[in-house]
Amino acid sequence: MSKPRKPKGRPISGWLILDKPVDFGSTEAVSKIKWLFNAQKAGHAGTLDPLASGMLPIALGDATKTVPYVMDGRKIYEFTVSWGEERSTDDLEGDVTQSSDRRPTEEAIRALLPNYTGTISQIPPQFSAIKIDGNRAYDLAREGEVVEIPSREVEVFRLTLLACPDADTAHFEVECGKGTYVRALARDFGRDLGCYGHISQLRRTFVAPFAEEVMVPLATLTALEAIEDRDERIAALDAFLIDTGEALSALPHIVISDDQAHRLKMGNPILLRGRDAPVAESEAYATARGKLIAIGEIGEGEFRPKRVFA
Template sequence: MGRRGKKKGRPVSGWLVLDKPWDFGSTEAVSKIKWLFKADKAGHAGTLDPLASGMLPIALGEATKTVPYVMDGRKIYEFTVAWGQQRNTDDLEGEVTAESDTRPERAAIEALLPDYTGVIEQVPPAFSAVKIAGERAYDMARGGEVVEIPAREVEIHRITLLGCPDADHAVFEVECGKGTYVRALARDFGRDLGCYGHISALRRSMVAPFAESAMVPLSELVALEEIEDEAERLARLDAFLVPAGEVLVSLPRIDISDDQAHRLKMGNSIILRGRDAPVATGDACAFARGALVAIGEVAGGEFHPRRVFKS
């Protein structure tokens, strides 16, 4: 008797813009969504710490091929810094490593923010997923090793002080680029202000190109488990999905014929003709009848497919 293969999930495709709850890991969230949707594969764009809440875009099925184009998108966070303590994780979860009775004045905080706007050098937290000689920094830190991570360039588009609810806390909003660690901002603010600091609350409200209004609370998805009819339940879940093609707003769009779509799906290049053919070279995406067919490169008057999507 032959071995029975592992049961595969269904080939559902699209992006779910999850409102991740606090104290729930990103990997845990992806597993939960994959199970709820009975999807064959899933992945996320931009890890959120368990102590952070908010937007976690999760790609299902063929949409996982578009993850790199969301990873590079701008992100907006609202976060609270607690003054007076530095912690080894730079958030509430860690051990206190330094303390101060000093508390910053609002004017001093606002005067500091221009130094953190634009392209800046930032040292990621020791407890982060950055790899050092093939090992994750957080694994080394948990093992008691002294972790030295080199500074890297990140871009802060804007940062705003939203308020100071009391002497011990300040609330900020930051819009930033890929690779920015908000926990590192809290750490560095505290050091520069001579009072130490760490993140006490963190919420991500945007990952471009998704809007805050597109977020779906996990509780709303879980509640659909009460629907006994599986077909109806899955249809209700699928209604929350954003088509993969809608996240590729940063790429030029090429509309093609059915015959050209067939060639691309076979892995072949197509010749681009007509007045609407792109002149510039570089990455682009091809659509047929409004559906995403391929992501590829335009060069020499041709479109060369790199990632092809099943219809």
Template sequence: MSKPRKPKGRPVSGWLILDKPLDFGSTEAVGKIKWLFNAQKAGHAGTLDPLASGMLPIALGDATKTVPYVMDGRKIYEFTVSWGEERTTDDLEGEVTASSDKRPTEEDVRALLPKYTGTIEQIPPQFSAIKIAGERAYDLARDGEVVEIPAREVEIFRLTLLKSEQDRAFFEVECGKGTYVRALARDMGRDLGCFGHISGLRRSFVAPFAEEKMVPLEALIELEKIEDRDERLAALDAYLVDTGEALAALPQIRISDDQAHRLKMGNPIILRGRDAPVAEPEAVALAGGKLIAIGEIGQGEFRPKRVFA
């Protein structure tokens, strides 16, 4: 019987909050960060198009177990809509499919904003990662197929007009999981009768990570100049955010080292005390400020679902 392969790279864990540059894909960014940190595992929380810049949270090691919690978080985008053209991709990359000489006034745009605030129905772009009969919509679109993508509900918490010019308008949107900003631009252009597409897009926030946590890719690449490997990796690791920060929205319980050991073995622990939580579908167990497990609380116990090294 052959021995299991030893994973390549370091067992480094944590979140790197990358300020992704333009013309750099999300998968490409993950690969670069994994290589720089010599990490065993890496993944991102929410794709950011190559034509978009800004916050791309990248999970290393055990932090990949917390990716779903960041994917579900609120996001803030700053975006520019250019009026007069609708495009196949709903951004600058696509071919023009409709055009108009009409241009909306600032009052026209402001009057439209309430329609796009709250729970709205949105049809994702043809060029999107939505799966249709097992295939990605963008693969079908590249093959020339026009597919019917069903509308779905998304949550827009805030949509603000920052500035309006004759041919374009600048917005900021705070939205929930699954919102396509490109679809917002397309639909607003149709409602205004002038057509529109995204000509600038930047993500400034992915809950729970604040904008000041972002690290430019250039700053990380600069560290490649450090010849000493251990010194270089230590300098990179200094940019990492603790894995537990991704779970800030979940209830937390403090446990002892003995209880932490039981959880790491996959066993439940008994919760005692007057202030012990009675029932929680998901909660976080911490020992000495370190993340130990995500689990369920019920019947006086904390039962682990995901355990961290």
């Protein structure tokens, strides 16, 4: 009987908040970070298009178990819409499908924004990761198929016009919820204003709970490859990692003892005592000595683990 294969790489856990450059795919970025850190596992929390820059949270090791909690978080984008053309991809990459000589006034743009604030109905772009009958929409679009993508409700918490530098462009900032396509906003703005439009610049500056200040440029990380001493190089890279538990800051938190941590790691529930103990929570996380031990539920005076961390 063959022995199970030992995972390749280091069993590290944490978040690297990458400032992704333009013309660099999200999957490509994850592969690069996994290789740089020599990590066993890696994944990202929310795709950024190759033509977009900015925050791409990348989970290493056990932190991949917390990816869904970051995927569900609010996001902030700064983006530029170029008026006069609608494109097949709703950004610079696609072919022009509609054009107009008409240009919107600043007053018309500002008057439009309340229609796109709150819970809105949005049809995702043809070139998107939405699944249609088991196929990705962008795969079907690349094969020349025009598919009917159903509309869905998304949340736009804040939408601000930052500037209109000229008649052809407008700069915006949007704070939105999971599943919102900024490219679709640009497309729909242009249609409503009767001038057509597409994204010509897009940058993500925030993915809850990670702030813009913790982003690390890819060039900063790749520059460390020049350090010949492996241990020194790894230490320099690891200094940029954020603790796995930071991804769970929106959940209720309990602090436990070493004995309780041992029970949770064995998959057993623990009793919660004291007047301040939470009564019922569908999801919470437990730490011991500042380290994440488990995500679980609280009920009937117990914390029951769902996911346990090394």
